[in-house]
Amino acid sequence: MVDLTSNTGGIISPNPFWLASAPPANSGDQIMRAFDHGWGGAVWKTLGSPIQNVSSRFGGLNYRGTRAIGFNNIELITDRPLEVNLREIAEVKKRYPKHAVIVSLMVETEEEWRDIIARSIDAGADGLELNFGCPHGMCERGMGSAVGQEPTVNERITGWAKKYSTVPVLVKLTPNVSDIVPHGLAAKRGGADGVSLINTIKSIIGLDLDRLVPEPRVSGLSTNGGYCGAAVKPIALHMVASLAREPMFGLPISGIGGVANWRDAVEFLALGSSSVQVCTEVMLRGYRVVEDMIEGLEGYMKQQGFEKLDQLVGAAVPSFSEWGNLDLNYETVAKIDADKCIGCHLCVVACHDGAHQCIHPDPAGQTFVPHVDESECVGCNLCQIVCPVPDCISMVEVDNGFAPATWNEHVYEGAKLRPKKGVH
Amino acid sequence: MATQLPDNRGEVVFEDFKPAYTDAQAVTEANRCLYCLDAPCIDACPTGIDIPTFIRKIATGNVRGAAKTIFDSNIFGMSCARVCPVEVLCVGDCVYNRFDESPPIQIGKLQRYATDIAYAKGEQFYEAGPDTGKRVAVVGGGPAGLACAHRLRRFGHAVTIFEKRDVLGGLNTTGVAPYKMRADKSLEEVDWVLAIGGIEVKTGVDVGASPSLGELLADYDAVFVGIGLGPDSPLVVDGETLDGVMGAVDFIEEMKLQPSRFGGVRHAVVVGGGNTAIDAVREALGLGIPEVTMLYRGTEGGMPGYAHEWKAAKVEGARALWQRQPVGFEGADGKVTGIRCVRLDDRKQPVADSEHVVHADLVLIAIGQSRLLDQVAALEGVRADGRRIVADEAGFTGHPGLYVGGDLKNGAKEVVNAVAEGRDAAVAIDAHLSTSGQGA
Numbered sequence: 001m002v003d004l005t006s007n008t009g010g011i012i013s014p015n016p017f018w019l020a021s022a023p024p025a026n027s028g029d030q031i032m033r034a035f036d037h038g039w040g041g042a043v044w045k046t047l048g049s050p051i052q053n054v055s056s057r058f059g060g061l062n063y064r065g066t067r068a069i070g071f072n073n074i075e076l077i078t079d080r081p082l083e084v085n086l087r088e089i090a091e092v093k094k095r096y097p098k099h100a101v102i103v104s105l106m107v108e109t110e111e112e113w114r115d116i117i118a119r120s121i122d123a124g125a126d127g128l129e130l131n132f133g134c135p136h137g138m139c140e141r142g143m144g145s146a147v148g149q150e151p152t153v154n155e156r157i158t159g160w161a162k163k164y165s166t167v168p169v170l171v172k173l174t175p176n177v178s179d180i181v182p183h184g185l186a187a188k189r190g191g192a193d194g195v196s197l198i199n200t201i202k203s204i205i206g207l208d209l210d211r212l213v214p215e216p217r218v219s220g221l222s223t224n225g226g227y228c229g230a231a232v233k234p235i236a237l238h239m240v241a242s243l244a245r246e247p248m249f250g251l252p253i254s255g256i257g258g259v260a261n262w263r264d265a266v267e268f269l270a271l272g273s274s275s276v277q278v279c280t281e282v283m284l285r286g287y288r289v290v291e292d293m294i295e296g297l298e299g300y301m302k303q304q305g306f307e308k309l310d311q312l313v314g315a316a317v318p319s320f321s322e323w324g325n326l327d328l329n330y331e332t333v334a335k336i337d338a339d340k341c342i343g344c345h346l347c348v349v350a351c352h353d354g355a356h357q358c359i360h361p362d363p364a365g366q367t368f369v370p371h372v373d374e375s376e377c378v379g380c381n382l383c384q385i386v387c388p389v390p391d392c393i394s395m396v397e398v399d400n401g402f403a404p405a406t407w408n409e410h411v412y413e414g415a416k417l418r419p420k421k422g423v424h
Numbered sequence: 425m426a427t428q429l430p431d432n433r434g435e436v437v438f439e440d441f442k443p444a445y446t447d448a449q450a451v452t453e454a455n456r457c458l459y460c461l462d463a464p465c466i467d468a469c470p471t472g473i474d475i476p477t478f479i480r481k482i483a484t485g486n487v488r489g490a491a492k493t494i495f496d497s498n499i500f501g502m503s504c505a506r507v508c509p510v511e512v513l514c515v516g517d518c519v520y521n522r523f524d525e526s527p528p529i530q531i532g533k534l535q536r537y538a539t540d541i542a543y544a545k546g547e548q549f550y551e552a553g554p555d556t557g558k559r560v561a562v563v564g565g566g567p568a569g570l571a572c573a574h575r576l577r578r579f580g581h582a583v584t585i586f587e588k589r590d591v592l593g594g595l596n597t598t599g600v601a602p603y604k605m606r607a608d609k610s611l612e613e614v615d616w617v618l619a620i621g622g623i624e625v626k627t628g629v630d631v632g633a634s635p636s637l638g639e640l641l642a643d644y645d646a647v648f649v650g651i652g653l654g655p656d657s658p659l660v661v662d663g664e665t666l667d668g669v670m671g672a673v674d675f676i677e678e679m680k681l682q683p684s685r686f687g688g689v690r691h692a693v694v695v696g697g698g699n700t701a702i703d704a705v706r707e708a709l710g711l712g713i714p715e716v717t718m719l720y721r722g723t724e725g726g727m728p729g730y731a732h733e734w735k736a737a738k739v740e741g742a743r744a745l746w747q748r749q750p751v752g753f754e755g756a757d758g759k760v761t762g763i764r765c766v767r768l769d770d771r772k773q774p775v776a777d778s779e780h781v782v783h784a785d786l787v788l789i790a791i792g793q794s795r796l797l798d799q800v801a802a803l804e805g806v807r808a809d810g811r812r813i814v815a816d817e818a819g820f821t822g823h824p825g826l827y828v829g830g831d832l833k834n835g836a837k838e839v840v841n842a843v844a845e846g847r848d849a850a851v852a853i854d855a856h857l858s859t860s861g862q863g864a
Contacts, residue, residue: 261484285459291477296486390448 002301003308004294006040008274009194009252010168011127013040013100016269016297016309017290020256020277021045021104021129021172024287026078028088032095037287038294041100043196043277044089046077046131047116048106048143053079059205059215059225070232071280072205072225074216076137077106082116086123093124102170106131106143110160117164127167130158130192133174133199135226145199148174151186158190168193170254173239176202180239181246194252195243196277198236200226229280233258237271241320244272261289262296269309270316328410329402329418332379332395334359334372340392343368347383347393355382356422374398378422429611434684435602438710441736442506442533442604450537454483457529460519465531468517470837470844471498475514479534491542492549494535499550499574500567500843502543503596503613505535506605508840511732543616552622553580558857561586561644563631566594567839568650568830570617571846572853577620579854584624584644586631591681592618594652594830596839598677601703603710607680637799641825645860646853648819650830650846654794659695663753664789668760672696672704672790684711689786691715693763695750696790697727702734704788705742717743719750719765719782721772745782749774753787760787796832811835818852819845827853 006016018041019025019034031042053075061070078085093101103125107116120128132154134144147153154171161169171187173180175198187195202224204214214222236257243249255273259265260281268276281289306312336347348370351359358376362369372383384393405415445453457479465475474493481490494501510516510532518528542549558581562569565587573583591597596610618625631637631651640647656671658664672694679686686692692708694701697720708716718737720727723746727734734742747768754762767778801808805822808814812835819827829845831837 262486263484286461288477289480292481292484292486292489295481295489295492296484299486299488 006275008254015040016275018277020279022279024282028092034287035096035099038290043102046104046106048077051076054218056216071229072203072227074136074225089123100126102127104129104131113160114164129170133172135202145174154186155190162191170194170196173197174199184243196254198257200228203227230258230260241271244317262293269312272314324408327404329405331398331400333374333377334383335396337392338369341369346386350382350386432683434679438602445537454479464517465514468513470841473497487541490538502539504840507600552577556580558645561640561647563649564651565592568842568846571843572648572850573623575847575850586629587627588630646825648827652831654796657792661752666755666760669787672788675788689713692786693717693784694788695719699729701790702729706737709740719745719748819849
């Protein structure tokens with residue numbers, strides 16, 4: 001058996017799957033049902049001064065027949081009375097002592113932070129998450145991403161939280177910045193025990209073409225929403241890995257952004273997350289998705305020989321590097337499996353119009369299988385990406401006789417590079 | 425169980441009617457599933473497999489988990505994926521049937537995909553429970569008996585199966601249409617189920633004379649009876665003993681287990697309108713018999729067999745004579761040459777002066793099977809209603825320690841019903857044994 005126990009900055013949960021601070025973690029009833037389904041932790045929907053929400057609140061991005069590959073929202077923090085949330089936090093902790101309950105917080109003044117932190121810990125919070133990420137509504141009032149985008153403010157408020165907290169403090173970072181690293185470092189300087197990222201990305205999900213009003217529409221107007229869901233995963237993975245490989249950083253990470261199944265979770269874990277947080281997939285399919293997440297992660301770890309979660313956490317970080325460290329003499333070319341090819345010629349058009357014009361219809365006109373001119377193929381992968389048939393096009397390594405050489409080695413040490421291909 | 429089947433048995437000429445999915449096909453179909461909540465497909469499955477969950481697991485690449493979800497509810501998930509009439513069960517209730525834009529999810533094919541991979545990888549999911557010291561006799565080694573035995577082993581009870589034939593698997597081995605599943609696949613499944621260990625198998629034992637049911641009840645802490653149905657019912661008309669007249673169930677069993685001897689047949693007639701009749705028609709066609717006719721008392725719309733199966737039979741070339749009643753057989757040199765029939769009206773009454781002869785050199789009688797109720801029904805507290813042994817939902821007969829399941833209980837349904845009943849009886853037996861103290 002593999003051990004899925006997760007430790008994120010001192011917050012222990014039976015597995016790394018947490019509900020993110022969001023509608024699925026809005027109430028005690030919901031969180032207890034989620035724990036019954038197998039979730040290891042939950043970040044309570046952000047507490048603060050209760051707000052008033054709008055209708056409507058959500059928008060979905062559909063693509064080629066698939067619904068909601070991306071999602072956005074303009075909902076704010078909790079609209080429930082603080083006393084109710086605190087009472088339910090205590091109730092959940094009483095009934096589920098081994099599950100992690102992290103309370104997300106967003107207030108303004110030091111006094112307000114001191115007060116709400118004390119009350120959250122009294123209620124039984126295992127950890128706190130400072131919401132410095134929300135990019136809609138709250139930021140207009142000087143909170144949320146308005147804090148996360150200013151490293152000095154981030155550091156100051158994190159410092160307040162650490163001063164008043166007796167439980168681990170995670171800082172939830174906004175991706176609406178040009179480089180995540182200084183913001184992670186600011187949280188570290190403030191004393192954070194870890195960070196959570198990414199919060200949602202500023203976005204307009206789409207436009208109602210009849211009314212010419214963006215979605216989600218509130219009467220005749222809309223505003224920017226926070227973008228999330230499967231489509232944001234690549235952005236989130238990059239930001240997680242950027243902090244994970246930063247030598248000055250070194251804090252635990254709770255990964256968020258497009259985790260929809262166990263494969264996504266493995267990616268976040270291997271790129272440096274100690275836990276993962278999920279919202280959109282639960283909003284679309286319910287708490288029950290966690291069964292396959294746990295089982296799939298266990299199966300993967302068993303197959304790969306990982307016995308403890310810690311062995312997987314960060315396992316891929318060393319392979320995420322700078323462009324200047326990539327081997328310029330490594331060469332691949334496309335090979336088409338003639339037995340699998342169905343003759344759609346999507347690789348031909350993609351290569352001709354979008355790449356280096358090396359894949360051609362069979363010059364002899366004898367077969368529908370395209371021909372790859374390997375002397376021109378730059379090994380870009382585009383043909384493999386557009387091919388509809390699994391394993392039909394493979395990228396095969398070519399032995400060109402050149403020793404590995406990176407750009408950095410070339411510039412600083414004069415390492416010899418192979419001749420360029422596809423350059424005319 | 426290293427049972428060897430002849431390589432040249434009749435059924436090997438049949439190809440899969442529904443070919444297996446490739447990885448890409450399975451993932452594409454799995455991603456089409458809506459992952460409904462309280463899905464109607466689950467309710468439609470007699471074993472209640474959590475279908476949306478196993479399909480989602482296929483979509484994410486967690487195929488082992490998908491197989492486990494299936495086997496948790498149905499240890500015969502591999503064969504049920506092939507033999508279930510999904511058109512009238514899970515697939516028939518898929519919500520996509522209410523949505524014109526998209527056909528229903530091919531649940532059977534996805535289940536086959538997941539379970540086949542589990543078998544190919546030699547996956548085993550269950551271990552026997554700690555020994556309870558209790559012993560249970562299972563009479564009949566078909567899907568009901570084996571499902572019961574497997575679940576009893578998970579509870580830690582010792583099990584002995586008594587099977588009349590030399591092979592286990594019941595109708596899965598001897599009766600399933602070979603374009604759905606061949607006998608060797610059924611035997612592979614039997615071995616896979618028995619791999620839980622601790623199930624003693626006694627083949628060639630016809631419980632009745634020795635040991636009797638009463639003796640088993642005395643010797644064991646509980647007895648489960650899942651003996652299915654008896655031989656084909658005869659028409660009881662003149663000439664039924666002619667060579668070339670046989671029961672459809674016997675014909676199917678022979679075709680599945682032995683080399684075919686039907687090569688010279690020119691015209692086969694199958695008497696009946698149920699699912700066994702349709703299977704026999706399709707199998708006779710598949711064996712290469714040039715002309716195969718179903719002869720049924722009622723009309724096409726009134727036949728009890730599944731409409732989708734009859735439609736497939738027609739595509740394969742089946743003919744039919746509706747509203748006919750055999751009254752005798754014609755023969756020459758001891759071999760059948762034709763069936764003497766009368767026409768029936770809409771009330772299934774004979775039409776005067778309508779007698780005629782339908783040429784045939786093979787006649788398969790598929791008008792039902794006899795019931796093996798007597799010995800069970802003779803026990804104190806047990807009732808038979810004519811077609812089946814009366815039992816509660818979990819198969820308890822009213823006689824202490826005696827449970828029934830499968831065709832004997834339900835009057836003749838599907839493999840999946842037998843599996844559910846065997847499993848549920850095991851749960852009831854376990855509850856009974858857990859509260860009944862030591863010894864019988």
